[in-house]
Amino acid sequence: MRIQATLAVATVCLATACGTTTGQQPVSPGSGTSVSQQTAQGTTSPTPAPSPTDTAPPKFSAKVSKVTREQVKHSWRPGCPVPLDGLRMITMTYWGFDGEPHTGRLVVNKDATEAITTVFGRLYDWRWPIYKMEPVDAYKGDDFDSIDANNTSAFNCRAATGSSHWSQHAYGRAVDINPRENPYVSADGSVAHKNARKFAKRPVDAPGVINPGDRVVKAFARVGWGWGGDWSGVKDYQHFSAGGN
Numbered sequence: 001m002r003i004q005a006t007l008a009v010a011t012v013c014l015a016t017a018c019g020t021t022t023g024q025q026p027v028s029p030g031s032g033t034s035v036s037q038q039t040a041q042g043t044t045s046p047t048p049a050p051s052p053t054d055t056a057p058p059k060f061s062a063k064v065s066k067v068t069r070e071q072v073k074h075s076w077r078p079g080c081p082v083p084l085d086g087l088r089m090i091t092m093t094y095w096g097f098d099g100e101p102h103t104g105r106l107v108v109n110k111d112a113t114e115a116i117t118t119v120f121g122r123l124y125d126w127r128w129p130i131y132k133m134e135p136v137d138a139y140k141g142d143d144f145d146s147i148d149a150n151n152t153s154a155f156n157c158r159a160a161t162g163s164s165h166w167s168q169h170a171y172g173r174a175v176d177i178n179p180r181e182n183p184y185v186s187a188d189g190s191v192a193h194k195n196a197r198k199f200a201k202r203p204v205d206a207p208g209v210i211n212p213g214d215r216v217v218k219a220f221a222r223v224g225w226g227w228g229g230d231w232s233g234v235k236d237y238q239h240f241s242a243g244g245n
């Protein structure tokens, strides 16, 4: 059956004042990082907010919308364990490695939107940096390329690494965060991505790294999501999922 495309758009606002999302941040010219500059788009403020905090970054905002076939043309196909109608696009702010707010997008299961926006709202409030956040379709659904680009992403209709079973990513109930700083480490200690090798051990004191017991792990635990860094044998430091697997 075809999906009835009534584009129900729900706006999730975790910060008290969503309306104060002013959108644009001045771009500091001296920023030497290589993060591609994205426009921090947001909802236009309905009421002007004249305040001395005009230069403060926008509050965290997250918008949840339905996913079109076109948006997931590489990562979803008929036969995937979740129908297209069971997926949602979260468009939300995140804090970049360049110390600036950005707007990113994550595709997740519709039953995962609350958990994800809750945790990413916390990360944003902590100014905890995320390198990049775009759906894996930006890499034609290629997980390796997405990871190589240090991209944070969630839904991808694929098997689990080294397995013939669906990954939790195929259900939209898993997210990989800063995969360069948080690599997948095989049981023999090897890391497939060259750019991630220096992050194979824990703990590492560097921006965007997830260490055992730290607040990122706790924030996910509070919404019932487990961390791949807690697995025995294989360690998947970038990976959080609803079932913990």
Ligand SMILES: [Zn+2]
Residues within 6 Å of the ligand: 169, 174, 175, 176, 236, 238, 239, 240
């Ligand atoms: Zn993962």
